[in-house]
Amino acid sequence: MNRGYDTGVQTFLDKFGLTLKVSAGNGQCPRWGHERTTGGVKKCWHGDHYRITIRRTKATGPSQRTLSFDFWGDHFSPTETGYAPNADDVLTTISWDAQASTDPDEVAEQFDGLFSSGDPMKPSDAIAVARFARRLKSFFSAEEIDALNDIG
Numbered sequence: 001m002n003r004g005y006d007t008g009v010q011t012f013l014d015k016f017g018l019t020l021k022v023s024a025g026n027g028q029c030p031r032w033g034h035e036r037t038t039g040g041v042k043k044c045w046h047g048d049h050y051r052i053t054i055r056r057t058k059a060t061g062p063s064q065r066t067l068s069f070d071f072w073g074d075h076f077s078p079t080e081t082g083y084a085p086n087a088d089d090v091l092t093t094i095s096w097d098a099q100a101s102t103d104p105d106e107v108a109e110q111f112d113g114l115f116s117s118g119d120p121m122k123p124s125d126a127i128a129v130a131r132f133a134r135r136l137k138s139f140f141s142a143e144e145i146d147a148l149n150d151i152g
């Protein structure tokens with residue numbers, strides 16, 4: 001789905017020779033707090049599970065060719081259930097993750113114990129955030145991460 005504005009996502013992908021593919025997942029829930037109580041009933045607020053694959057098509061840049069990770073449809077916009085994420089949603093979200101420290105203690109300090117959604121970040125979450133930041137920082141070059149931050 002096109003949200004109707006140009007955030008420079010395609011320019012980013014083209015410039016660095018990257019492609020981004022969104023595939024259907026297996027219906028799993030995210031490991032972070034995913035339930036909200038509405039009208040006395042606990043319900044998942046995230047959308048469908050997707051697998052994201054970013055592929056490097058140019059020989060230049062870091063040597064790792066692909067990066068795959070889990071993503072949830074409306075992590076971004078909890079009111080739109082069944083909304084399939086596009087490259088814009090994915091890159092905007094991971095630009096947040098790429099700014100995180102690779103040290104869990106620093107992550108907790110950096111984000112004041114809160115996710116960008118305002119949900120509390122448990123120590124196990126801080127470890128997961130740091131681990132994902134490490135994966136992103138080894139796949140993307142420093143220049144790519146800077147460009148990613150400009151999108152996010």
Ligand SMILES: [Zn+2]
Binds near residue numbers: 029044045
């Ligand atoms: Zn859930």
